[in-house]
Amino acid sequence: MRPCFGNALSANRQPRYAAAHVDVFRGSVRVTSTGTIFPTGAPVTSADVAVNQQYTFSLPAGDYALVAYFPPPANVRPWVSVVIEEGETAHVDIPNMCM
Numbered sequence: 272m273r274p275c276f277g278n279a280l281s282a283n284r285q286p287r288y289a290a291a292h293v294d295v296f297r298g299s300v301r302v303t304s305t306g307t308i309f310p311t312g313a314p315v316t317s318a319d320v321a322v323n324q325q326y327t328f329s330l331p332a333g334d335y336a337l338v339a340y341f342p343p344p345a346n347v348r349p350w351v352s353v354v355i356e357e358g359e360t361a362h363v364d365i366p367n368m369c370m
Contacts, residue, residue, distance in 0.1 A: 290322045291339040293365070299334045299352040309350070310336050332357040339365045 294317045298310030315335075318326045328337075338350045349365045 288320075288323050288364075289341060289345075290324075291320055291341050291365075293318050293320055293326060294338050294340070295328055295330065296336045296338065297333060298336060299354075300336045300350050307350075309338065330355055332359075337363070337365055 294314035296310040301308045320326050332355050334354050336352050351363050351365050353363050
């Protein structure tokens with residue numbers, strides 16, 4: 272499946288997700304009038320995710336940014352910020368920025 276192509280739901284009405292590499296950065300993403308500012312530094316962890324595959328990261332409490340990288344020809348870098356509280360389990364999807 273190519274990112275940014277086709278319907279966001281499969282034939283059985285379940286969401287479809289493209290394959291991607293996902294990096295987790297400590298900190299949060301800021302959106303300003305001049306653009307999007309991502310956390311700096313090396314990712315704290317990452318995963319290669321197959322089409323429609325779920326993934327899990329075990330992270331200590333804090334602010335994080337999950338950033339997806341699609342193979343060419345995709346020209347988007349979807350992301351989501353998440354705040355993890357001590358003892359919390361957070362479930363997030365990286366949004367489809369093609370819609």
